[in-house]
Amino acid sequence: MLRGVVQEKQGTRVLDGLDVTLPGGEVTALVGPSGAGKTSLLRLLNRLDDPTAGTVLFRGRPVAGYPVRELRRRVGFVFQAPVMFPGTVADNLRAAVALAGPGEAPVAADERWVAGLLESVELDPAYAPRDTEHLSGGEKQRVALARALATRPEVLLLDEPTAALDPEVAERLMSTIVRVAADSGRTVVMVTHRLAEARDFTTHTVMMEAGRLVEAGPTRALFERATHERTRAYLASA
Amino acid sequence: MLATLALAAAGDPTTLDVSWLDLGLAGALVLAAMGISAWQRLGLGRGFAIGAVRATVQLVVVGYVLVYVFAADRWWLVLLALAVMLAAAAQASTGRVGAPRRVVLPVTGTAMLVGAGLTLAYVDAVVLRPGQWYDPRYLIPLFGMIVGNAMNGAALAAERLTSEMESRRGEIEAYLALGATPARAAAEPTRRALTAALIPAVNALMVVGLVTLPGMMTGQILAGASPLLAVRYQIVVMFMLTGAVALTSALVVLGYRKRFFTAAEQLRPGGPA
Numbered sequence: 001m002l003r004g005v006v007q008e009k010q011g012t013r014v015l016d017g018l019d020v021t022l023p024g025g026e027v028t029a030l031v032g033p034s035g036a037g038k039t040s041l042l043r044l045l046n047r048l049d050d051p052t053a054g055t056v057l058f059r060g061r062p063v064a065g066y067p068v069r070e071l072r073r074r075v076g077f078v079f080q081a082p083v084m085f086p087g088t089v090a091d092n093l094r095a096a097v098a099l100a101g102p103g104e105a106p107v108a109a110d111e112r113w114v115a116g117l118l119e120s121v122e123l124d125p126a127y128a129p130r131d132t133e134h135l136s137g138g139e140k141q142r143v144a145l146a147r148a149l150a151t152r153p154e155v156l157l158l159d160e161p162t163a164a165l166d167p168e169v170a171e172r173l174m175s176t177i178v179r180v181a182a183d184s185g186r187t188v189v190m191v192t193h194r195l196a197e198a199r200d201f202t203t204h205t206v207m208m209e210a211g212r213l214v215e216a217g218p219t220r221a222l223f224e225r226a227t228h229e230r231t232r233a234y235l236a237s238a
Numbered sequence: 239m240l241a242t243l244a245l246a247a248a249g250d251p252t253t254l255d256v257s258w259l260d261l262g263l264a265g266a267l268v269l270a271a272m273g274i275s276a277w278q279r280l281g282l283g284r285g286f287a288i289g290a291v292r293a294t295v296q297l298v299v300v301g302y303v304l305v306y307v308f309a310a311d312r313w314w315l316v317l318l319a320l321a322v323m324l325a326a327a328a329q330a331s332t333g334r335v336g337a338p339r340r341v342v343l344p345v346t347g348t349a350m351l352v353g354a355g356l357t358l359a360y361v362d363a364v365v366l367r368p369g370q371w372y373d374p375r376y377l378i379p380l381f382g383m384i385v386g387n388a389m390n391g392a393a394l395a396a397e398r399l400t401s402e403m404e405s406r407r408g409e410i411e412a413y414l415a416l417g418a419t420p421a422r423a424a425a426e427p428t429r430r431a432l433t434a435a436l437i438p439a440v441n442a443l444m445v446v447g448l449v450t451l452p453g454m455m456t457g458q459i460l461a462g463a464s465p466l467l468a469v470r471y472q473i474v475v476m477f478m479l480t481g482a483v484a485l486t487s488a489l490v491v492l493g494y495r496k497r498f499f500t501a502a503e504q505l506r507p508g509g510p511a
Contacts (some may be wrong), residue, residue, distance in 0.1 A: 009507060010507070010508070046415060047502055047503075047504065048411060048414065048415060048504060048505075049504060049507075050500075050502055050504065064502070068502050068503050069417040069418075069419070069503070070417070072414065072415055072416065072417045073416070073417040076415070076416075077415035079408065079411070079412060079415075081408060083408045083409050083411075083412040085409070085412070085413075086426075095416070096416050099413070099416050099417050099418045099422065100417070101417060144412075147416070148415075148416070151416060151417065
């Protein structure tokens with residue numbers, strides 16, 4: 001939940017008094033034209049950035065009140081361009097485990113664990129020993145997703161995870177993401193420019209423009225009968 | 239200045255004097271350089287002329303300052319001279335780092351003070367042990383070499399860390415997002431910056447005597463010292479410079495790395511502050 005959030009970057013106001021609630025256990029799409037502040041909002045949720053003013057709440061508590069590393073392990077982030085760490089696919093997944101804080105239940109990051117994690121993102125466990133340099137964009141994004149899941153986060157944030165992928169590859173990744181969320185009751189918040197993706201794969205949609213909330217609600221309701229003229233015009237382009 | 243280390247103990251009466259007339263004759267070699275510049279229209283003639291005059295004036299002034307410091311024989315005067323050398327080098331270390339001087343200077347200055355200072359103290363108190371701990375004939379030339387090398391190491395480390403932190407923003411944030419500490423998130427840039435700073439020191443150890451005859455050793459031999467003593471001094475100097483560069487560069491990356499992150503362990507959007 002965000003209250004009165006203002007974010008300024010290099011003198012430009014990218015979030016301008018934003019109030020929005022992101023419902024738990026749902027798959028939420030953040031949509032809106034470029035420059036709406038979608039990515040800026042997402043980065044506030046696990047404190048990759050802090051707002052200039054206003055409060056970001058996680059489970060009713062300001063995010064600044066959590067130890068930042070603990071927060072980031074509970075709120076995972078998948079970036080638009082997947083960044084692979086040097087080494088194999090398994091190395092990448094184990095890196096996430098190696099970063100566990102002292103208060104976390106230990107995970108035996110053995111071969112079975114790696115295989116299970118890969119299967120959960122619909123990658124063949126035979127990928128485990130492969131060097132990440134030789135993976136395709138879609139495969140890298142699945143490894144990045146598995147790596148984010150390795151910390152067993154309660155919330156998963158995705159910044160245009162399919163932006164660099166072919167439509168077909170993107171669609172398969174989206175169904176994986178939705179299934180991962182449904183299996184675990186995890187909250188997912190996703191920035192997307194592909195409106196069909198928002199319509200077909202999410203349960204809640206937040207429409208933003210110029211750093212402000214335009215409208216938010218259940219995805220189907222919003223796509224079928226948006227109350228706001230701007231939302232109707234924007235969603236009609238889907 | 240380096241030649242002054244040529245230990246009067248080994249002083250040789252056959253050392254040739256260089257008169258002012260001799261200096262003038264040596265200047266003919268600069269005229270040759272100016273001639274080449276004029277011939278190829280390089281436009282460097284003025285630079286050579288001004289440079290030759292500046293070099294002469296600077297060195298003569300330094301010579302007189304050293305004569306005074308040596309004669310005065312006061313520990314605080316020696317330390318003052320070392321402080322001036324350090325300040326000048328620290329200032330020069332911030333040049334091409336690619337970040338504001340007010341950010342870089344405190345880091346490189348502190349690192350050079352500690353790295354160069356500890357190295358000099360070790361060589362003075364443990365290795366050479368001159369009769370008087372502040373003997374300027376040892377401290378000033380040794381510190382000149384230490385600070386010069388520490389400066390290069392500091393500048394290389396800082397410059398490389400700046401560029402690596404910028405080009406690896408995505409990787410650093412990916413680590414942070416998984417709950418990594420800033421030190422862990424920036425481990426690769428740190429390693430690369432340190433490697434860049436230390437490779438010249440490794441190379442210097444490899445080629446000394448084969449490709450390069452260091453200035454200090456040359457100076458000592460010219461001044462009449464036994465080549466074997468000159469060589470032993472040079473070995474001390476090489477080891478000393480290796481330690482100084484490593485210590486200073488390590489302090490630079492540790493101190494400088496922090497400047498890229500906020501207190502909440504976020505990567506600063508505008509670079510180090």
